[in-house]
Amino acid sequence: MRRTRLAGALTAVIALALTATGCGGGDGPEPARGATAAAAPDRVEPLASPHSPRLPVTVASADGRRVTVGSAERIVPLSGSLSEIVFTLGLGDRVVAKDVTATFEQAAGLPVVTRAHDVSAESVLSLKPTLVLAESTTGPAEAIAQIRDAGVPLVVVPAAKNLDDVGSRIDGVAAALGVPAAGEELRERTAERLDAVREKIPAHADRPRVAFLYVRGSAAVYLLGGAESGASSLLEAAGAVDAGKESGLKKDFTPITTEALAQAAPDAILVMTKGLRSVGGVDGLVKIPGVAETPAGADRRVVSVDDGVLLNYGPRTDQVLASLVDQLYGEGK
Numbered sequence: 465m466r467r468t469r470l471a472g473a474l475t476a477v478i479a480l481a482l483t484a485t486g487c488g489g490g491d492g493p494e495p496a497r498g499a500t501a502a503a504a505p506d507r508v509e510p511l512a513s514p515h516s517p518r519l520p521v522t523v524a525s526a527d528g529r530r531v532t533v534g535s536a537e538r539i540v541p542l543s544g545s546l547s548e549i550v551f552t553l554g555l556g557d558r559v560v561a562k563d564v565t566a567t568f569e570q571a572a573g574l575p576v577v578t579r580a581h582d583v584s585a586e587s588v589l590s591l592k593p594t595l596v597l598a599e600s601t602t603g604p605a606e607a608i609a610q611i612r613d614a615g616v617p618l619v620v621v622p623a624a625k626n627l628d629d630v631g632s633r634i635d636g637v638a639a640a641l642g643v644p645a646a647g648e649e650l651r652e653r654t655a656e657r658l659d660a661v662r663e664k665i666p667a668h669a670d671r672p673r674v675a676f677l678y679v680r681g682s683a684a685v686y687l688l689g690g691a692e693s694g695a696s697s698l699l700e701a702a703g704a705v706d707a708g709k710e711s712g713l714k715k716d717f718t719p720i721t722t723e724a725l726a727q728a729a730p731d732a733i734l735v736m737t738k739g740l741r742s743v744g745g746v747d748g749l750v751k752i753p754g755v756a757e758t759p760a761g762a763d764r765r766v767v768s769v770d771d772g773v774l775l776n777y778g779p780r781t782d783q784v785l786a787s788l789v790d791q792l793y794g795e796g797k
Contacts, residue, residue: 506770507569508779510554511649517555517642526600526620526636533617535594536641542578542588542598545776546621547571549637550597552779553646560591567772578602585610597637599623624777626697630654633778650779657782658701664786665703666793673707674699674767674792675730675760678717679749681742686752687717688724694775695734702788704732722754730760732792736771767791 520534539558541547544565562574577587585607596618612618619640631651638647676689689695690713696706707728743749746766755761773780
């Protein structure tokens with residue numbers, strides 16, 4: 465329950481910030497000195513061999529219900545992460561709507577019916593879905609209940625917080641879609657790719673301290689990630705130390721203060737690409753009180769990863785980890 469509440473807090477903050485700042489594209493910030501520019505992966509890679517759903521199936525939903533799915537002809541995933549899994553399983557042609565955070569290219573033409581914690585039940589139902597996939601953090605509860613009351617099968621998938629969640633989420637979505645064999649294939653492919661990235665991480669006597677900052681300049685949101693931010697597992701897998709967690713921040717996020725940053729003392733700062741852009745790039749980031757006084761701020765060592773994949777913990781997480789490793793330890797670091 466605590467994990468759900470904390471993940472929900474982040475999702476709500478992100479949804480609010482996305483609404484305030486928009487989700488448009490545009491060029492990213494100039495790479496910082498001491499860091500390479502992050503490559504923003506904008507496509508998913510479906511499995512090579514298509515799998516046809518074998519339905520009906522009855523599956524366990526994360527909210528304690530048993531849900532029978534009779535058709536996967538019209539799918540509505542209520543988060544970008546779930547959309548990514550459905551598309552990668554090879555069933556993207558059956559998806560009829562998306563959440564605002566589904567930013568990858570194959571989903572570009574789909575109508576937006578939800579913004580994480582602002583699900584429009586009416587918009588979802590107007591598309592006559594045969595299956596709705598939700599996160600345990602999706603809301604509001606009234607909208608979820610309205611979809612269920614309309615007789616639409618709705619399966620809730622536990623929210624992801626670390627690398628250990630990747631395989632179980634893939635399996636859960638694949639089971640609900642009636643393609644368990646595809647889920648096994650994708651889970652194994654993803655695990656192999658993550659292992660391949662891990663093997664390339666250089667051994668360092670001193671692990672870099674990295675602070676995850678969630679910033680949205682237009683919405684005046686400036687937060688420092690702690691133990692429950694969702695980034696710790698990635699940073700630790702990359703051979704780094706989560707500076708916020710290490711400094712004693714036990715919850716998900718806390719407002720950025722000079723004191724909190726001094727305590728974290730990061731060697732590098734991790735931000736989402738759109739967040740970095742929203743504050744005016746690295747030049748704007750170091751103007752946030754306290755940032756310039758950290759080792760990371762003084763060296764302008766900033767690592768950025770695309771918003772649409774950073775905390776998804778899904779089929780493209782190997783790309784996220786590879787980007788972190790390259791930016792932290794690449795040539796000249």
